[in-house]
Amino acid sequence: MTPEEVAALLAYVAELDPRTANATAAEAVAQLSRWCELLQDVPATAPDGWDAAATVRRHVAESPFPILAVDITRPWAAHRRSLLARHTDPRPAVDPDNVAAYQAAIRAQRQAVATGQAVPSSSRELTGGPHPSVAGQLGVGRALPAGAAEQLAPFRPVRAAREAAARAGHPDALTVACEWCRASAGEPCRRRTHRGTEQAGTWHRRKTPHPSRVEAAAIRPAEHAA
């Protein structure tokens, strides 16, 4: 705030809370100097609803104590933190090969947000999801486009079996360990193989869990509920 803005704010304080009125001119000058020093980095207004006058009004309305400059600097510090938390350093219009200029531009953007002169810029292209025109084709909510999951199913048999079980409303057997083949929770069931050129005792992943494991997974939620 400029000294003029601080003086206007102090006049507003005196208007709302007559207790804060200074007895002498010397006191008023000392107070103005103190507030100017403390509020030099606090803007009068800033994006996202920061308003120093509103902060004064709220303090007078809610607190039994006469307002101090820190009653404005502390709320501003919190507001500033929330502004900076939403700022994601958008690419400045500066040649990225000019490192010094690029860094200076990034710093200037942050400084503008931190002093309430600029609105924080979040990466909408990352947070807003796909454009509506392509959302349908992508199959929003799925990790893979529609059709791709089906095409990949033969190469991801364990996952395909889990998804098929989920579609059929069956419990996810992989949430429990398998008593039969000793596969731990999260691991697919397995079997030993003795065929062909493979060494006896080689473990193979089974596409589907052992039936006893499916039963165990079905019982378990009931135990939790009991």
Ligand SMILES: [Zn+2]
């Ligand atoms: Zn098993």
